[in-house]
Amino acid sequence: MGNSKTITDFDKELSEGAANAINVCLKLKPEERVTIIADNDCIEIASSLAAEIKKVGSPFSLMVIEDFASRPIKSMPAAILDDLSKSQVSIFCASAHEGELRSRIEMTEVIDSHKIRHAHMVNIEKQIMKEGMRADFNKVDEISRRLIEKARKTKIMRVISNGGTDLTAEFSPKMKWIKTSGLISTEKWGNLPGGEIFTSPIKVDGVFVVDGVVGDYLCKKYGDLKNTPITIEIKDSRITNMSCDNKALLEEFTGYTMTDENSNRVGEFAIGTNIALEHVIGNILQDEKLPTVHIAFGHPYTKYTGASWESTTHIDCVSVKCSAWFDEEFVMEKGKFVF
Numbered sequence: 320m321g322n323s324k325t326i327t328d329f330d331k332e333l334s335e336g337a338a339n340a341i342n343v344c345l346k347l348k349p350e351e352r353v354t355i356i357a358d359n360d361c362i363e364i365a366s367s368l369a370a371e372i373k374k375v376g377s378p379f380s381l382m383v384i385e386d387f388a389s390r391p392i393k394s395m396p397a398a399i400l401d402d403l404s405k406s407q408v409s410i411f412c413a414s415a416h417e418g419e420l421r422s423r424i425e426m427t428e429v430i431d432s433h434k435i436r437h438a439h440m441v442n443i444e445k446q447i448m449k450e451g452m453r454a455d456f457n458k459v460d461e462i463s464r465r466l467i468e469k470a471r472k473t474k475i476m477r478v479i480s481n482g483g484t485d486l487t488a489e490f491s492p493k494m495k496w497i498k499t500s501g502l503i504s505t506e507k508w509g510n511l512p513g514g515e516i517f518t519s520p521i522k523v524d525g526v527f528v529v530d531g532v533v534g535d536y537l538c539k540k541y542g543d544l545k546n547t548p549i550t551i552e553i554k555d556s557r558i559t560n561m562s563c564d565n566k567a568l569l570e571e572f573t574g575y576t577m578t579d580e581n582s583n584r585v586g587e588f589a590i591g592t593n594i595a596l597e598h599v600i601g602n603i604l605q606d607e608k609l610p611t612v613h614i615a616f617g618h619p620y621t622k623y624t625g626a627s628w629e630s631t632t633h634i635d636c637v638s639v640k641c642s643a644w645f646d647e648e649f650v651m652e653k654g655k656f657v658f
Contacts, residue, residue, distance in 0.1 A: 326366045326381060333367035333445065336452030340511055341371040343456050344501050345408055345436055353379035354406040356399055356426070358390070358413035364443050365412045377408075384413060391416035395425045403429050410438045417536045420632065430508050431622065437508035442539060442604050451512030451605040454595035456501035459514045462656065463500035463592040467516045469658070470496045470590075473645040478612050481653070482548060484638045486525035486612075488588050494518050497623050500592060507623055514593025514608035519619035519626040523556045523585040527614060531637030533572060534603040534615070541568050542601030551636070558583040558616065572634075576616050581630035586619030588612075589635075590643070590651070603635055611654045612641040 341347050353372055357365035365381060372379045380402050387396035403409055409430060411423070423441070430437045470490075478486045501513025530548035532538050541547075547565040549572060551558055558576055563569040576583040593608035600606060607613045618633040619626035640654040650658050 326369055327362055329363045329367045329370070330445065333364060333448045334370070336448035337364075337367040337371045339452055339456065340368060340410070340438055341375060344503050344509075344511055344513065345438055347372065347375050347377055347408055349376040351377050351407040352405060353377055354403045354409045355379060355381045356384065356403070356409070356411045356413060357381060358384045360414040361412045361443055364440075364445065364448060367448070368410060368412065380406075391418045392422045393418065395422040400425065400429050403435070404433055406435060408436045410440060412440045412443055415441050415536050415539070420535065427508060434505040435508070436503050436505055438503060438511045439508055440511050440604065442602055444602060446600055447512060447602060447605045450600070451593060451596055451608060454501065454512060454514065454593055456513060459593050459595070460498075460500035460502050462594060463498045463514065463516055465658070466590060466592060466650070466656070467496050467498045469645050469648065469650065470516055470518070475646055476588075477644045478638070478641050480528065480638050480641045482530040482638060482640070483526060483528040483550060484612075484641060486523065486527050486553070488520040489522040490518060491521045494521065494625050495623060497620070510604060510608075512593055512605055512608055514596075515589050515591050517587050517589035517620075519586055519624035520556065520588040523553050523588065523614070525553060527551045527553060527636065528638055529636040531599050531609070531611070531613070531639045532601055532603050532606045534607070534635035535575070535633070537568070537571060537575065537634070538601070538603040541565070543599050545599065549636070553585065556585045575632060575634055578632045579630055581628055582617050582632045584616060584628075584630070585614050586617050586626065586630060586633065587615035587635070589614065594656075599637070599639060603637070606637050607635050609637065609639070609654065610651070610656060611637065611639055612643060613637040
């Protein structure tokens, strides 16, 4: 029934968000087995999730990464993957370290092949458990459903913001739009807190100003970019030029997007739909769910979107308070839905 040696006391204010995750988002049943993959940074939150699993009565394992390998890990430990393969439900509740993306891909490959309902909570923190994870995910799902119905009929999307974003994206009916609203199924594992729709665009041109946050391990390092935004010029879906007053951030981001031949290519185009969120907190896990637009350079989630190319990297970038048009229909005004 879990490894009691790794379960700790936790802030009871985490319980509402944890209960939401287990009962609403994952809809856990007593007969289902759960694997929680955590690390030392997130053990308190993992313990709050374990407490809710115990209330349901499901068997579970709590696997702490540092018990099996030192960080950063290049591959997910075999013992963790083996345990994961035996479960119907799983949760990844851990911080991101530089160079660990491959290990998470190995994990999601097991999740996909075994049709596991999986909650992905990379870099989860207490503030998120008390904000984004307290959303009414049934309402988030409803607005996500309405939005994705419009998106699937859209050929061209225009996005602008007061911060300087001015972008057009072209879509193909051959590419799938995916909804990850927080209600998780075996069709697609989802981030928690949930709240976005996304696809892989066939062409993106213009300027995208990242005045929210960037993803992966750079997010924890640089946080909210309000005062030092990255301005990215894009042509034919590729980065052509970038500028930022924070030279260290610019250097690291540039290096990240030069990792392989497709690291500088727009792989994901997404709209956040978690209407419970109102401001950037400096954590991509929550901030990409803000009702605004974010794009990602690198891996286009080929398995889900239908894109024909891949990348070893994937980094999300959030532009705040965007206004957007689906073809001629105005759907968002400065981060507020208007349909």
